Amino acid sequence: MWKVLLVEDEVFVRESVREIIAWEELGFSVSGEAGNGVEALEMMRRDTPDLVITDIIMPEMDGVELLKQARAEGYESRFVMLTCMSEFEYVRQAMEYGASNYILKLSMSVNSLRDTLRKIRQELLSREQMTGAGNAAGREGSAMEAGKAGSPAAAGSAQSPGPSSQRPADKGPLPLLHEAVTSHPEIQKILHYIHTNYAEDITVKSMSQYVVMGENYVSTLFKKKTGYTLIHYLHQVRVNHAIQYLCDSDLPVYEIGNRVGFVNDNYFIKIFKRFTTQTPSQYRQTVKGKVEEKRALL
Known part of the structure; x- marks a missing residue:
């Protein structure tokens, strides 16, 4: 079941949306409100x-700002906006951010x-299929990318502070990371900045200011040129460096x-698990177990 979050300040509207649909028949379940x-x-x-599924006009934070913040933090959830006839400028903004x-609430029906x-549902199915195909293609292409190590772009990507990128084979592979070229x-400049300054506070806004381009344009262009949202790519870089620390230190x-740029412990663990399927502690224990098994066979 795909999880659905309903966001609406008018309780009766939220209840109506929840009750008029047999969610499970379509493969969804309402997981929160x-x-x-x-x-x-x-x-x-x-x-x-x-x-x-979110209303646009709400107190404290409206639906468009929620969408912007979610994208800035790397969430790829699909968004559907509930709107009134007079809110089409907000709708236009929401569509720009990937809604x-x-x-229309007034004409909403089953x-x-x-x-x-x-x-x-079709978008989510397509995403799952593309993710599976992309992972397979990425594993095949990683060796080809290594051949580009002499290029200026690849050299820039390698200039990251922290532990050495050379890892013994018994420590297991890093999660898939396309060294985008x-x-x-401007996008290459952003990529170089991310790999060099991954531990700093990096956002779409700060990167758009760095290359003196519009925020929406940078967001769209980065995804087009790399295949990833900027924040998703940043998270991959940070997780790769976190793995190096886990394997090469007792920190x-x-x-x-904190060293790789996550100021919130719980958020770090969540993002790490999203990429590796394990918490940092579990990953470290798995690596240590493999090392000990190999030593026992020697």
Whole structure:
């Protein structure tokens, strides 16, 4: 089941959306409800939904800002915006940030919501298929990327402070990380900055200011040139360096998270597990176990 988060400050509207649909028949389940964007973002951090259905106009944090913040933090959840006739400028902004669809609240019906959920279901299925194919292709392409090590872009990617990137084979592979190389000078400049300054506070906004380009344009262009959102790519870089620390040092997990740029311990653990399927502590124990097994065979 794909998880759905309902975000709406008017309780009766939220209840209506929840009750008019047989969610399970379409492969969804309502995993949470929130009354504004602030509550919703906290819930997303604890349990990331596959789909967020959110009102646009809400107190504290509106739906568009929720979408912006979610994208800035690397969440790839699908978004559907609930809107009134007078809110189309907000809808336009939401679509720029990757919202999948919008529904007019005044004309919302079972059919319109079902049609939207079918559309989202196809998007989620396509994403799963592409992720599986991309992982296989990435493993095959990693050796080819190594051959580009002499290029200026690859050299820039290698200049990262912290532990050495040379790792014994018995420590296991790093999670898949495409050392992205692009001919676009501004995006290449951002890539070099990320690999060199991954422990700093890096956001889409700060990178757009760094290359003197519009925030929305940078976000779209980075995804187009690398295949990743900027924050997703940053997380991959940080997790790779965290793995090096876990394998090559006895530093506590919270210290490693801080060194690679995660100021929140729980968030570090969540992102690390998203890429490796293990918590940092579990990963360290797995590596140590493999090393001990190999030593016992010698």
